[in-house]
Amino acid sequence: MNEPTPDRLRTDDGDLLLAPDAVMTPDGPRDHYAAVVSGATFRAVGPAERLAREHPHLTPVRLPGHILMPGFVDAHHHLTQSFGAALAFGEPSEIFRRVWVPLEGSLDEEAVYVAAKLAALESLRGGFTTVAEAGTRAPVDVELVAAATRDAGIRCVLGLVCNDVDGDTETTLTGAEKHLTRYGVEELIHPSLAVSVPEAATARTLRHTARLAAEAGAVVQIHVNEHLAAVERSLVRHGLRPLEYLHRTGALGPQLLAAHATLVTPREVTLLADSGAAVSYNPVASAWKGNAVAPATTMAERGVRFGLGTDGTRGDAFRLADAAEFAQRLAYGLATGDSSCGAGWTWLDRAARGGADALGLGGRTGRITAGAAADFLLVDVSTPETALSWDLPWELVRRGNRDQISAVFVGGRLRLWRGWPTDWDGPALVRRAAELAQEVMLRAPVTRVHPTSADAWAARS
Structure with missing residues (x-):
């Protein structure tokens, strides 16, 4: 041949x-x-x-x-978490406080760059040409993440975290405006705003980041209705579920990229459809550390915009598309006799064109x-x-x-x-990442509930 x-x-x-x-x-x-x-x-x-x-x-x-x-589009990633990808295995669902916050907080500038570039390399190897970075918690300039993806050669929707509950709202909003301007004309870097979860930002910031993003043609990435604990916190604090609260604050609209949306009521699906908001459906994350599977086939039927995301689990686009269909079949199709669950074409389309649309890049990528x-x-x-x-x-x-x-x-x-x-040394990056990961893990105050698989096996003997 x-x-x-x-x-x-x-x-x-x-x-x-x-x-x-x-x-x-x-x-x-x-x-x-x-x-x-x-x-x-x-x-x-x-x-x-x-x-x-x-x-x-x-x-x-x-x-x-x-x-x-x-090329596939990863609609939800955490690029600077790549050093600890396996730390979530076997852990209870809501691990960001015990694992991801302390891990990312222990990254220095070189570690941020190498971790993000390693994640970008894995994504490219898996067929992704675009990734949405949901915003790092590392105490560094996000330009390091931009540089890593730019140097790797992948398209990146770069989130800037705008949490302000424990900070200064004016400084947060000024930073958001600067971020949208800073990357407004780049070929591969597309600016985005991000809020970790709705309760991490004031109502004013939720409302104003939505407006700023809409005016800039960008998206606001927010983890929404992912875990039972998050839904219950919102009900206790606001008397509303997270998506309902975003609707009340004026943050629900076409600029919103709702990450996960696994625990949604019929009313919340209607809110998503009527508002034009988009969702990143993350089926592997549901299997590995979730409380539920997003009703993606129902969302498709209701006209809710959505793409597929890895949540940093593994950068393998074909396995992601398989998981998207497989999760729908197990969670919903078996109970209703739906043997197709959207058919193969649905998941290829959502993994490319649907993801690009969810990220605000539908006019640019995701189609041949x-x-x-x-x-x-x-x-x-x-x-x-x-x-x-x-x-x-x-x-x-x-x-x-x-x-x-x-x-x-x-x-x-x-x-x-x-x-x-083809134009930089991938194996050398992997070697350096292995060295830095060891250093980071020695100083990161990560707390795991379960032992390693080898220790768990030994305890059974």
Whole structure:
């Protein structure tokens, strides 16, 4: 087979005419389609023969056995938590006070940069071309996170935490305005505001961050209705559930990206639908440390905007799409006899186009179409998992693997080839991250409820 090579996929010297076996368009896979990449965007997408005629100066790069599909969008991540990813395993649900706050509080500037870049590398390896960073608690300038993702070559929606219950509201709001301006014109960094949970900000800040984000075309990321404890705290403090409280304060609207939304009543689903707010559905987080699974199929039926998020669990987009369908089937489909649970196409679409829309980037990425950013994957479908294809979207959801990803492009540039960066030293970063993680964990006052799996096994003997 005539294998593609990295040298044939570089855009440094001009445009590319890519001719795979199929292109995953917004209307589904199309055989014998091609795409012209010009700079950071797609110039044209259509039948390969037609594009070859219309661009006679370009030599088609044949990609046998491959499909060209949109890069996945991670609608909810915590990039600076990568040093402690396994600390959540086996722990009770609400772990941010015991694990994530002390861990991130122990990061210095180098550790923040390396942790974020390590997370970005894992995301790229897993097929994500965009990640939404929900805001670090590390006591550093968020430019370090921006630099890490920029250097890694991934698109990032960069959250700035605007909690002010224990701080100065005026300083918080001034910082929010500066953040939106600071990254307003970057190619890969898109500013966002963030509030950890509704009770972490005053009503004024919830209202004003919503207004600032709406005016800037950005989003406000807030963890909402994720755990029973959070819902009960809101009921005790405000007499309202978290989403109801955001509605009362004027913070519920198209600019809101509600992270998790696992514990929602029918009324709250109506509030989401009527307000135009978006949700990040995080199925792996529900399985690993959650109290419930968000009713994503119901949200889809009601017209609620949502994408898929990892919550920093694992940067593997195909496994995320599989988990999205699998969780719906176990939590809702089995009880109702719904054997489809949205079908394969639903979860591929929400993992790309839906996520981009939820992040306010629907006009920029998440689709293979002329004028969109050239954020895409070349996926080898000649492997045993997908070669005998009867329904490619379903098969990619249930049988696709990240080791089938030959190339990852972001903004028209080849960023990864066969799982590793093409223009920086990925293995060296991993080695440095391992060293720094050991140092951070020695000083981080993390408290775990459960022992390690090896200690737990030994205790049973």
